Amino acid sequence: MSTTALEPIVHHGTVVEHDGHHGGLIPIAPERQLQFNRLGMWLFIISETFLFAGILIMRIVLGRNEDGFTRPELSQSLGLLITSILLVSSFFVNRAEVAIKHNDRFQFNLSTFLAILLGLIFVGGVVYEWDEALNHFKPDGHIEGGLFFFMTGVHALHVITGVLFLLIVFFNGIRGHYSSKSHWGVESAALYWHFVDVVWVFFYVALYLIGTVPETVAH
């Protein structure tokens, strides 16, 4: 039996210099780590998009009933108000991110604080809206009302998560943990906040604008 020479699978040689990390972890450059983080965050947002898309599909499928495509009876002015509040909060989050890029700490802290405040007002608005809506329909009544509580509830849960992120950013920010060079925490919280905001734009349209309110509210 002749075992001939194996094909040379690898060549010997050194590609990367060791610079003292013998057998250890070669550190990842901060810029490279930032790229990892950004990609990971965007993939997470794409993943979440599927969740909200699924919920919107539920709304569109379940919205059609014997009265045509309907929407729940809600206060239009209140809906417009809380939508505006959330959109304005996104502006302040963006302002905070720009400020920390320019090392403007005062503006950064102020904007983050205002964004948190507006986020909390939005959550308060949703709670007030729930209280109002309970006069017309209940979660365990018709699915149309149930979906309103489900969609606003799932979204509000994400807003509360965003507020928690912003609070972490705020408290680390006032202790000076971020700089123009290193502020991934700010960037990711801002990205998440904008995402939750965009989701609400779709949810607002789906709950407040499309469809008709049935003449006789029998639910």
Place this chain on the structure above:
Amino acid sequence: MLIPRPLRILYHIGLVRGLVVGIIAMIAGMILTNIVRAAFGMDTMDLLLPLEALFGSTVWQARTNPDTATEVVTGMGAIFFTLGFLAGVGSLNDWFAWSIGRKGGDGHFHPKEGIPTWTRYFSFDTNHKVVGIQYGLTSILVLMVGGLFALIFRTELAQPGLQFLNNQQYNNYIGIHGLLMIAAVLLGVGALSNYLVPIMIGAQDMAFPRLNGFSYWIGVPAAILLLMALPMGGFDTGWTAYPPLSVRAPLGMQFVLLSIFILGFQSIVGSINLLVTIFMMRAPGMTWFRMPIFVWGVLAASLLQFTATQFFGLAFISVLIERWVNIPFYDPARGGNVTLYQHIFWFYSHPTVYIWVLPGLGVISEILPVFSRKPLFGYKPIALSSMAIAFMGYLVWAHHMFTSAMDPFLRLPFMLTTLTIAVPTGIKFFNWIGTLWGGKIHISTPMLFSLGAFILFLLGGLTGPPNGLVVTGIHLHDTHWVVAHFHITVFGGFLFSFLSAIYFWFPKMTGKMFNEFLGRVHFWFMFGGFATFALSLFRIGVLGMPRRYADYQSEWGFGSLNMLATIGAFFAGGSMLIFIFNMAFSARYGVKAAPNPWRSRSLEWQIASPVPEFNFSAIPEIVGHPYDYGLPGAVYAILSPEDQVAPLEDAYTPLDQPEAIGSGVAAVPVAGD
């Protein structure tokens, strides 16, 4: 030292800490939920009832017909348990430190004085190889438990008439079998991809090592909650949890819903981590079409996994919400729609089979060229067919719903997409045949399992179109034909390739060689047993025996075939004991293996076994194609001389020294490549 050593070791085992903190958090969470409910004037749950049922003779009525208070309080208990477990294991430490502005740990393993190193396998660890082995061990454990349930109800089905199970138990066992196996397969995919992908692409670890450790540990409370479903009254819906039955099912149902929802975190977080790793961390020179084919399979599967899993979570959590606060998603009397659940559910649950099989098919594509000593035939078609399967996987879900309330005109487009998916799958098969054709085929245990996977997956593929065609699909729907088709596809596409992968990479993981004879015995018992089981089940299905029925009449003539299927299942299940013995024994007492016993060209085989803590001391450079077997002068990678290990003289290399195999196994002559 004030604390005795065993207690100190126990404290440093993350699993123990997690369980203790988890149980405390669970009790606290249940009491807290009760207090909050009482404050809002809602009814509360008597927390002593389950304890009384456990230690006394009383029956906990709320198990089978739960009221809302029991549901919400136990459910919140389960959620608090999960959070407490994750905190207790230590998977949240660094993130918590960062969020309060501290520095946190460096994320690496540091041995502690007096604590044995085996404890790291039972603790939170960020090294991808440790995480991979954790996934693998858990997967096999869950697989065995799930298989045990299968054998129990398979024995019941061996003869007509109810022998030792009642209908409720039968329903519980088929449901828990299905879900445990799904969890096991997902954990197995995690095992392979976590262990192999970073080494194969020439990286030192995953992109997010802490997230990697977290994604394993979140699966452990999920598995515990899943097993809790049985003592909590079980669930009679099967694994699909279709409403309205799942809305009214016993308390066990909500443990299933919560458990699978939590398992979804593992899938999503794990697949995002793998995607970032594959996108960003490939070694210099490793272009997309120089990636090992297994990495392509993981890439395609992860793309499906990180998106579609959200729908699984949505389906299950909406049922849970309907149970908790009675939002009538699935109650047609109040405007709900039951078919909607099936759409949401299958939008994940069909792609999930591709999440399982794509890495499995990647393993087959990886192993065939090594044991044929030939380049992989059609590398690009195989790589791109994985992507095609992943993309098509989104478009076929409603073929599970031909007999549902779905509008009948939708059957046609879904039939067409379903049949089209046979094209990329066929591409793989023809390229595998091309790889084997004219090769110097060495039959060794990993190759046997890959060939077995090839045959079984082929049978699974060929029995698919009859389900996909509307005319035959409606007849075959919910019969044992579907059960057989599904099982043969998953055995071929995943389980056999998983076992093949474990045998193939066992020397890399442990540095020891498994017993070849026992490996072959395992293969033949498993292959024979499973083929008997599946082929009998096909026949039973065509004869018209419905699935999910605990019983059948003797006049229908399924009896002998069912007996045959049961015997086959026992052979297949029993052979797993040989496997576990072989692995456990060889890991400790096995012969020392050469670093590259299979003479593979892949990166992981060029470095020492077991793999060093950070894989490579210098990032390798990729200069060629990974599968140029037998091509003189072909170079794949340039490694640092420190990483490139010389073959050990006394090591066991079955392909080079066939006489060393010994006892009763056919020698494999290697006539030079």
